[in-house]
Amino acid sequence: MSALRLFGERVSLPVRRRLVVVLVGAVFVLLGGALVSLYTGNSSIEAKITTGILIGDYAGASPFEVFTVLDVRLPRLVCALVAGFALGVSGALFQELTENPLGSPDIIGFTGGAATGAVLVTVTAGGALVGTAAGALTGGLVTAALIYLLAWRSGLDGYRLILVGIGVTAVLGAVRAYALSRADLEQATAGLRWLSGSLTGRGWDDVAIAAIGLVILAPATAALHRSVSRLSVGSDLATSQGLDVPRARIAIAVVGTAWVAVAVVVAGPISFVALAAPHIARSLSRASGAPLFSAGVFGAVLLLLADVVALRVFSPTQLPTGVVTAVVGGAYLLWLLQRLRRGTA
Amino acid sequence: MTALPHESRDSSLSSAPPPAGDALAMRGVSLGYPGRTVIEDLDLRICARSFTVFIGPNACGKSTALKGLGRLLAPSKGAVLLNGRDLARLKTAQVAREITMLPQSPIAPPSVTVGELVARGRAPYQSVFRRYSREDERIVRESLEVTGSADLIDRPVAELSGGQRQRVWISVVLAQQTGILLLDEPTTYLDLAHQIEVLDLCARLHADGRTLVVVLHDLNLAARYATDIVAFADGRIVAEGPPADVITARTVRETFGVECTVTTDPASGTPLVVPARPPHLGAATPSIRPTDPLHSSERTP
Amino acid sequence: MPIGSRRPRIRRRVFAGAIVALVVLALMSVMVGPRPISLESALAILSEGVAGSSGAAGRVDGVVLWSLRVPRTALAVVVGAALGMAGALIQAVTRNPLADPGIIGVNAGASLFVVLAVSVFGWSGVLATAGAGMLGALLALLAIVVLSARGRMSPLVLVLAGTALAATVGGVTSAVLIVDSDAFDQVRFWTVGSLAGRDPDLVWPALGLVALAALAATAIAVRVNTLALGEDMARSLGTSVVRTRTIAVITVAVLCGTATAAAGPIAFVGLTVPFAARAVAGTDTRWILTLSIVFGALLMLAADVVGRAIAGTGELEAGIVVAFVGAPLFIWMARRRSVEHL
Numbered sequence: 001m002s003a004l005r006l007f008g009e010r011v012s013l014p015v016r017r018r019l020v021v022v023l024v025g026a027v028f029v030l031l032g033g034a035l036v037s038l039y040t041g042n043s044s045i046e047a048k049i050t051t052g053i054l055i056g057d058y059a060g061a062s063p064f065e066v067f068t069v070l071d072v073r074l075p076r077l078v079c080a081l082v083a084g085f086a087l088g089v090s091g092a093l094f095q096e097l098t099e100n101p102l103g104s105p106d107i108i109g110f111t112g113g114a115a116t117g118a119v120l121v122t123v124t125a126g127g128a129l130v131g132t133a134a135g136a137l138t139g140g141l142v143t144a145a146l147i148y149l150l151a152w153r154s155g156l157d158g159y160r161l162i163l164v165g166i167g168v169t170a171v172l173g174a175v176r177a178y179a180l181s182r183a184d185l186e187q188a189t190a191g192l193r194w195l196s197g198s199l200t201g202r203g204w205d206d207v208a209i210a211a212i213g214l215v216i217l218a219p220a221t222a223a224l225h226r227s228v229s230r231l232s233v234g235s236d237l238a239t240s241q242g243l244d245v246p247r248a249r250i251a252i253a254v255v256g257t258a259w260v261a262v263a264v265v266v267a268g269p270i271s272f273v274a275l276a277a278p279h280i281a282r283s284l285s286r287a288s289g290a291p292l293f294s295a296g297v298f299g300a301v302l303l304l305l306a307d308v309v310a311l312r313v314f315s316p317t318q319l320p321t322g323v324v325t326a327v328v329g330g331a332y333l334l335w336l337l338q339r340l341r342r343g344t345a
Numbered sequence: 346m347t348a349l350p351h352e353s354r355d356s357s358l359s360s361a362p363p364p365a366g367d368a369l370a371m372r373g374v375s376l377g378y379p380g381r382t383v384i385e386d387l388d389l390r391i392c393a394r395s396f397t398v399f400i401g402p403n404a405c406g407k408s409t410a411l412k413g414l415g416r417l418l419a420p421s422k423g424a425v426l427l428n429g430r431d432l433a434r435l436k437t438a439q440v441a442r443e444i445t446m447l448p449q450s451p452i453a454p455p456s457v458t459v460g461e462l463v464a465r466g467r468a469p470y471q472s473v474f475r476r477y478s479r480e481d482e483r484i485v486r487e488s489l490e491v492t493g494s495a496d497l498i499d500r501p502v503a504e505l506s507g508g509q510r511q512r513v514w515i516s517v518v519l520a521q522q523t524g525i526l527l528l529d530e531p532t533t534y535l536d537l538a539h540q541i542e543v544l545d546l547c548a549r550l551h552a553d554g555r556t557l558v559v560v561l562h563d564l565n566l567a568a569r570y571a572t573d574i575v576a577f578a579d580g581r582i583v584a585e586g587p588p589a590d591v592i593t594a595r596t597v598r599e600t601f602g603v604e605c606t607v608t609t610d611p612a613s614g615t616p617l618v619v620p621a622r623p624p625h626l627g628a629a630t631p632s633i634r635p636t637d638p639l640h641s642s643e644r645t646p
Numbered sequence: 647m648p649i650g651s652r653r654p655r656i657r658r659r660v661f662a663g664a665i666v667a668l669v670v671l672a673l674m675s676v677m678v679g680p681r682p683i684s685l686e687s688a689l690a691i692l693s694e695g696v697a698g699s700s701g702a703a704g705r706v707d708g709v710v711l712w713s714l715r716v717p718r719t720a721l722a723v724v725v726g727a728a729l730g731m732a733g734a735l736i737q738a739v740t741r742n743p744l745a746d747p748g749i750i751g752v753n754a755g756a757s758l759f760v761v762l763a764v765s766v767f768g769w770s771g772v773l774a775t776a777g778a779g780m781l782g783a784l785l786a787l788l789a790i791v792v793l794s795a796r797g798r799m800s801p802l803v804l805v806l807a808g809t810a811l812a813a814t815v816g817g818v819t820s821a822v823l824i825v826d827s828d829a830f831d832q833v834r835f836w837t838v839g840s841l842a843g844r845d846p847d848l849v850w851p852a853l854g855l856v857a858l859a860a861l862a863a864t865a866i867a868v869r870v871n872t873l874a875l876g877e878d879m880a881r882s883l884g885t886s887v888v889r890t891r892t893i894a895v896i897t898v899a900v901l902c903g904t905a906t907a908a909a910g911p912i913a914f915v916g917l918t919v920p921f922a923a924r925a926v927a928g929t930d931t932r933w934i935l936t937l938s939i940v941f942g943a944l945l946m947l948a949a950d951v952v953g954r955a956i957a958g959t960g961e962l963e964a965g966i967v968v969a970f971v972g973a974p975l976f977i978w979m980a981r982r983r984s985v986e987h988l
Contacts, residue, residue: 107809168973177838177965192823233462237447239437240417241468272813329814334810
């Protein structure tokens with residue numbers, strides 16, 4: 001194992017060459033996806049003009065084209081990247097917390113909680129962004145608190161957390177169905193669309209919220225990284241090695257939930273990215289530590305790809321991105337379950 | 346393999362000055378899990394630099410007691426003392442440099458290599474920035490050499506055999522450089538050859554001056570290697586002391602409910618438990634002489 | 647196999663008590679609503695038909711009772727019985743106490759096919775949508791049973807598989823509904839799981855199908871008992887594992903498909919009812935089935951009555967009431983012990 005050592009040994013970090021290679025590859029895929037999403041779309045704009053707009057040269061571009069590139073495509077791209085990153089990181093955090101490769105925040109129910117909060121706000125008070133964001137954040141945190149409380153039994157056990165989460169999710173589903181049936185058709189359709197997780201119509205105010213989230217959570221996660229890594233040998237051995245396990249788990253839970261809230265506010269409840277991204281990151285890079293950053297990068301890749309597919313596959317109708325992730329992700333989860341079982345059977 | 350003396354104040358074994366008193370002690374400790382108290386009001390002493398083995402039937406409290414000693418379980422009553430200080434009041438990081446426990450079925454993170462796993466044992470000495478110094482690397486290699494696993498350093502842990510893996514786990518706790526090692530059933534899933542390998546390793550670690558507390562199922566192996574044995578049953582201590590005092594027919598009956606004869610192990614001179622004649626062999630023939638097991642295959646007609 | 651001699655007696659008493667409760671609730675169901683009908687009036691109308699009512703108000707009562715309340719009550723009983731039985735069977739076949747048609751994705755499958763039937767084929771007839779629902783339920787069930795057939799699957803993994811299936815299927819359903827907003831409008835009331843405003847023509851076909859399914863279930867009940875011991879043991883006891891499982895799966899599909907087509911997707915009945923039935927009946931599948939039928943009817947009817955009673959002139963759908971009862975139970979079960987020992 002190689003190490004990166006700086007400042008006369010005051011800083012020393014273990015480094016895996018393969019991980020670096022994989023991350024660089026992922027960044028290339030991201031660039032490719034970004035290009036596709038900026039340069040293609042329902043309204044076709046010449047590549048030359050798009051490039052011009054992006055670097056600030058508006059000559060030859062109509063106001064509509066400028067608007068499309070700068071106020072529709074670009075914020076959508078940024079939102080997809082940030083939301084995907086948030087989902088990937090939160091997925092990795094929760095998988096470590098539940099000590100279970102299937103413990104992802106959308107399955108446990110935090111995503112559902114945020115979604116319910118947002119839907120309730122949308123259906124009662126209209127779909128203004130700030131209101132929806134507040135609703136999502138509140139819904140997510142309240143649900144998270146509820147699930148933790150219910151699953152707590154002198155400690156946070158992974159299995160119990162998942163099962164309690166599924167129960168709570170079911171109740172929330174009933175609440176959402178109720179809300180949708182009471183609203184008028186337009187609100188309900190908008191609600192359903194939002195619930196499916198969509199990046200349509202994301203603007204720079206969404207990006208602003210995402211940026212705030214990123215600025216607060218990134219350093220918090222970096223500080224948490226070591227604890228997460230130490231937990232991966234199991235809580236008994238980690239305690240023997242001097243980690244305050246209960247405190248670490250609560251910190252991980254809070255930061256993980258916050259990342260989920262950011263993702264839900266920016267992109268609606270999108271399922272399975274949080275589940276798949278950490279797995280893909282880990283199996284490609286064969287990293288044994290907690291692949292938080294690489295999970296985030298792969299989350300961004302997955303969501304961007306899903307978004308591109310959602311836009312193009314039934315063009316000109318735009319499918320919500322969440323539908324693509326649900327269909328593909330659900331199949332992925334089933335495959336994963338089969339593989340895990342064969343491993344233990 | 347000769348049994349080491351009970352109270353090991355013999356300074357010729359290592360260069361460290363002999364510590365006074367017990368390495369670990371329990372005073373009136375009650376311990377258990379939510380809704381279930383396993384141990385009540387227990388008093389226990391682990392002498393410094395001893396090789397203590399806990400024995401007892403399933404669910405008798407020996408693993409629970411070990412976890413209490415390792416601070417994995419907090420006592421609801423009483424106190425656990427580490428070198429005379431109350432364990433509950435010490436800082437976790439400090440405790441991790443003095444005592445460590447290897448749990449029964451430790452989990453290796455997926456696709457981790459041996460070197461990376463043993464490096465985890467250095468965690469109590471690392472910080473956010475200082476994560477893998479040259480000193481750490483040296484200690485990792487040393488720990489692997491002590492267990493004879495140096496050549497495995499770059500192999501994925503998942504590919505190792507049971508015996509190899511157990512030795513690697515012992516390297517992990519060795520890298521933590523504690524004076525006291527607690528091992529929860531380190532030999533339970535190993536075949537005979539690997540059981541002996543691991544226990545020989547423990548004996549070497551003990552000879553280097555460490556205090557070991559190990560939970561074992563095999564009474565005879567326990568008698569061979571331990572300096573002290575503690576027998577548990579139903580959450581109480583049935584007997585404690587050197588093997589010769591503890592491994593008796595009476596203790597075995599009280600602890601396991603099994604009738605036996607205790608003879609002498611011809612290879613090590615330690616007590617050897619021979620369970621009573623099984624019913625399917627019929628009545629005992631007079632030629633079996635319990636004091637001379639080497640000749641038990643001879644049956645006088 | 648009674649563990650004590652108390653069990654058979656308790657079973658019979660509980661069964662009798664449940665039947666009594668069912669009758670009482672049925673009466674209440676007929677009386678409660680935006681237009682409350684008094685007990686004497688209700689009894690008179692029930693025993694003598696509309697002719698037994700007195701006066702104009704009485705006649706309206708009679709119409710309401712016979713054309714709205716009685717079919718609704720009957721539907722609640724039938725749907726509840728179907729879901730209870732389906733839950734008991736699926737739990738026995740998957741050897742998993744957490745299996746519930748809603749949680750393991752069967753409802754999602756049924757919903758998808760109903761939505762497809764409405765949207766793509768424009769069907770709205772009762773039998774057509776019920777048939778579509780059954781087909782969807784069957785496919786979802788097959789997926790789940792295949793997953794749990796090989797070796798023992800932990801409760802957690804099965805629930806996760808069901809969640810995965812429900813999510814995938816739900817995603818496709820959402821996609822269809824977003825693209826086709828007429829279908830959405832037709833379907834969004836139905837997706838709540840309610841007995842309100844259902845077509846009274848549903849009752850007889852549903853009753854017929856459920857009765858058939860009940861017969862099939864009773865026929866294989868003993869063999870399902872042996873399945874609980876594991877495939878190898880079951881085979882050595884002479885049970886044809888494949889055939890028993892197939893019949894059970896088809897039966898569950900018929901039950902779930904019918905229930906879903908009639909009342910929309912309702913979750914947790916299939917979870918809570920067998921749990922209660924097992925607590926009373928032990929491990930005898932025949933008794934578990936019988937009690938599940940009765941408890942299921944009770945639960946559904948109670949949820950419907952409560953939904954009507956507490957919401958004043960509006961009403962709270964039965965599916966939601968059941969979720970609020972069932973989900974806490976699910977959570978309590980998950981908390982109770984180490985999950986592997988469930």
